[in-house]
Amino acid sequence: MAVVNGYKQNENEKKLDILNLPSLEEQAKQIIPTGGFGYIVGGSEDEWTLQANRKAFTHKQIVPKALSNIEKPELATNVFGIPLKTPIMMAPTAAQGLAHAEGEKDTARGVAAVGGLMAQSTYSSTSIADTAAAGNGAPQLFQLYMSKDWTFNEALLDEAKKAGAKGIILTVDATVDGYREADIINHFQFPIPMANLLKFSEGNGKGKGIAEIYAAAAQKIGPKDVERIASYTDLPVIVKGIESPEDALYAIGAGAAGVYVSNHGGRQLNGGPASFDVLESVAKAVNGQVPVIFDSGVRRGSDVFKALASGADLVGIGRPAVYGLALGGAQGVQSVFEHLGEELQIIMQLAGTKTIDDVKKTHLLDIRY
Amino acid sequence: MAVVNGYKQNENEKKLDILNLPSLEEQAKQIIPTGGFGYIVGGSEDEWTLQANRKAFTHKQIVPKALSNIEKPELATNVFGIPLKTPIMMAPTAAQGLAHAEGEKDTARGVAAVGGLMAQSTYSSTSIADTAAAGNGAPQLFQLYMSKDWTFNEALLDEAKKAGAKGIILTVDATVDGYREADIINHFQFPIPMANLLKFSEGNGKGKGIAEIYAAAAQKIGPKDVERIASYTDLPVIVKGIESPEDALYAIGAGAAGVYVSNHGGRQLNGGPASFDVLESVAKAVNGQVPVIFDSGVRRGSDVFKALASGADLVGIGRPAVYGLALGGAQGVQSVFEHLGEELQIIMQLAGTKTIDDVKKTHLLDIRY
């Protein structure tokens, strides 16, 4: 157990015996300090949207396909020209030092072990370079919270490029923080420094304090910003936080190479729809022009299947992987992805789909229960 | 703690540290005497409509708007030619002396502090003049429960005019009291005098007893009454308790300068629809001819947003403000309005709406969960 600023960080490194992903939450709660756990688990306001994210998956059903003549379903896929062993990716999730002393480095290792795609947050506990190094050549994306200060943006984009990132995720749904009551109840303050901010503040000679950087986070983001970022970097830019066909088209029009459907895991606009419930309409608008990534509420292999069948090319998980990180470090993360992949393979076999492309062509039912 | 007729009135005067409006109910219950609290909190019959008022907001969802290019959303609006700093208004709520010794005076002070619109009830604990004076020039409306005795009606209208009221709210959905079981269980009798009735009974030389005034409350109200009131006063008359397009048109036809959609917070016709569920159809019928005010069940910034996006120009709160009054007097009321305004601003930012007009043009989803 490491202790930073009085905050106890787990240092577990072990494979997990996972019954299912939902059960990890309670286990993680036992070992992550209250404030950190509240920050990770919490949604905004009364968490209606967070709960809707889970409920929405029951709005669609997978028809068992009996006479399919298939076996050994395969999870491998290829998105943005990146060959992946699984369509389940690590969603960008901030401040993973709250869960484990190795933070994003262990997450990168665990995701690399399953051949998946890692995304790290601007607000990661470990730096872009360190996280990338831990991934050891496995594919990673870098997620950018845009600052009003373009030297900061450009420095991060440069560093991501240098570290070998395969693409940039530009988050646009967090121009102000959602009203997260758990953090207020816990009087939560980040105890673990955010490496990228610290580096910029101290290391690049520009001498900015972290508070200053925070305050500089942009509220005002529009298509022009997407365009500016897309033209600055030659990496593909994926716009994250899209929940409507209109925004998807604006993003593509502004040069986005990918659309990321997400409501930030129910942490931002409470009272908004479940992310899964808008996925299909967004994907239809995108119409194959660019890949679609989806996250928010994914806990089961059947959820992943339903998201793929509703238009997603990749499906991200956040909290469950962070719980795996807390419980088992890199191996814990690996166990989470392996378990979810196994559930997905069972569903794929029973739904008569041999490949991820087969899944994406599957028609779901929409009976209301 | 003041004591009137054996009833303990709070005298708190302080800012409140508010997590959210729903949490105020339990806190207020601890300090408002049982009978008074039951009167405030209760709905009619088995409170199905009262609960539906809350549930109805989940029938619509706000689509996050990511690439909106806006920041610093503004709550200011202008309704009935009155410039307001917030679209959240104080709904007319009777007998606020049950919550606090200063009653409506403190409410007026709190609402004035946030630049909002105050409405006081005929059955207020403090008189029209005193409440108006406490507002110190801030805009107020006076709510009229029509009496069969037109000298009473005219006296109140005159006094409101004299006190500077910006308009008259004529309540038409309470021609008989809803069947409120809490009051029956508590054998509730009003312990605090109603200042306007008392004044009329004693002060205007006509010598009527309060019981007589009560008994004289009109059951029979129709368009002609709206017309008579509208022609008596030169203040705009807003008809409150409209729940159908038909009634809205009758009211406008009879000279109403505003339509107030409300089911009286679920205190009148139990078995009626949630007020939010009829708002859109009423607003469509009104079609911009006059402003639309809405209340019933509003507790969250997202509720306010949804009501504005469904056709309301102003959105009233009742019980939560009264709880704030009980807990902190004028500052408590102010805290309630400030908190709700902050929640609204977060939603506005995340929904990509810079102004209240933008909110009013927003299209909501209607997924059922």
Next chain:
Amino acid sequence: MAVVNGYKQNENEKKLDILNLPSLEEQAKQIIPTGGFGYIVGGSEDEWTLQANRKAFTHKQIVPKALSNIEKPELATNVFGIPLKTPIMMAPTAAQGLAHAEGEKDTARGVAAVGGLMAQSTYSSTSIADTAAAGNGAPQLFQLYMSKDWTFNEALLDEAKKAGAKGIILTVDATVDGYREADIINHFQFPIPMANLLKFSEGNGKGKGIAEIYAAAAQKIGPKDVERIASYTDLPVIVKGIESPEDALYAIGAGAAGVYVSNHGGRQLNGGPASFDVLESVAKAVNGQVPVIFDSGVRRGSDVFKALASGADLVGIGRPAVYGLALGGAQGVQSVFEHLGEELQIIMQLAGTKTIDDVKKTHLLDIRY
């Protein structure tokens, strides 16, 4: 407290202070012996339909009508040429001696006191003549469970005629008993003799045993039976247990003078629809040719209103009246009808309906919550 065959019968005679009808169930449970209470309260199988009967009323909503210009709503109505002071009638309910020593006699007295319509069951604890006499000239209907033995049917029809019945209710939905689990759990056997059966068995010289009469209850009932009964008696014949437009038309075609929509309070076909949910379609098919009576699940004034607005001319209650009987005898029954009537009048006022005819012309909303 009377004791018959070891069964304790209440003998209370008093006005009740009623909060609402649902609350009577728990009170009655305290004073009615377990077996008798289980027989009264129970539905069939897992009581899904019984619960649906209550839930169904929430499928429709009453629109508050503000500018209605009415006051003092009136409950009086006239059905089958019978002037009634209330549209709420006593549904035929068997074996009321389980609740009170005076049984149907007290029920008749209580219903007479409010100017309502009494219906007594073939399986009543007191005889047709005695129940009629207790009513003292107030209007009553007699409910017939048809026997294969036409001498029995005719004897009952004759006796009802002689006793002054205004009509015959022929129950057709109980050709076999629903599967009522409470009775099985309680090993329930009727402890109180059924007067009409006893009389026929002993008193008419035909010497039949009660078991024989029971066994002779007809399973096979068709339009021809309606016709035969309608042609035997010159009283209007109302067919009870109609749940479809088709059956309503068959009944009318066979000479029925009234259609009684009911699912027997959820005691017969479990897995069938809530009775309220089929009322409108039946009433539309009937199209005013004959009066429509409705029961099943009515507990609130708003339920009565909704049933009337959906096509019913009279609305029956069963269990709540029997609970009132147990708790207060004739005065208890009277209190139940008075309370429900008061709730109905409040709803009528708030919905802007002065008369029962106005209620019947009211359009309800159908929002799903």
Next chain:
Amino acid sequence: MAVVNGYKQNENEKKLDILNLPSLEEQAKQIIPTGGFGYIVGGSEDEWTLQANRKAFTHKQIVPKALSNIEKPELATNVFGIPLKTPIMMAPTAAQGLAHAEGEKDTARGVAAVGGLMAQSTYSSTSIADTAAAGNGAPQLFQLYMSKDWTFNEALLDEAKKAGAKGIILTVDATVDGYREADIINHFQFPIPMANLLKFSEGNGKGKGIAEIYAAAAQKIGPKDVERIASYTDLPVIVKGIESPEDALYAIGAGAAGVYVSNHGGRQLNGGPASFDVLESVAKAVNGQVPVIFDSGVRRGSDVFKALASGADLVGIGRPAVYGLALGGAQGVQSVFEHLGEELQIIMQLAGTKTIDDVKKTHLLDIRY
């Protein structure tokens, strides 16, 4: 109490006093060892589909038919040319030695006693021949889990033919096991040998180990396999695990003589629809070309009725019969079928349907509660 490999097998032989089928689960839980009970009761993943199976029956309602002129409804039917005394059949259910020492033999005896149709599983605890002998000439079907090893398939088909089976049920929805968490929690391993596998492994001289046979279970099943089995045997082949019109047509095209709609009691693809909710669409596609069997979630006479009215010709039960087996052996199974048949007859009478054919022509309502 017999003990096999440390597992305690019940040996009860007695009639059961059954209140209803759902209540058997708790009783059976008391006497079946934890691991065995978990295997029987469990569904896959979080059991959403298992629960949906029950809830789905409430999506349709049976209209009471009052003036039907029928009595004494009859359960007899004829499917696949087999005269049956009840449309309720025993669904193929594996490993009944977990519930009772006599296993499938007692189930066959109980089903024979009510004149129903027995189906035994490939993975039965007693051998095809022994189960058939216990049935003593009563009609049975044999359920085949297809192996990659056609000598195994053919041996079983030969043995079933020799034992007098009336048909073959080919299960196609279990090409991989659903993810059943109860078995994982209980570390469940089959303690009781599976007679057919044992026999093949030891008795046919081919010397295969059971593990080898298991591993040889086919994942890849398509129309060609149906065709191959249908052409190998002259028994009718019924394809089980069909949940879509498409699969039904593929199966018929490949020579299926029957379509068995089932989601394996919620044990396979969790996240799939309730089986009852797809029955009607499958039956419409089949359009009378071959008989339709249905199972999954049936617990009440009304469920059986609804399934028949939605297109099923036979309705299977699994778990409840196994609980009856555990509690009372052959007589227990008989009691379960008798009880469910009695509930069905009550529903048939109240719905005005004299025969199973009448039931199949019945139109259900589809109100959502």
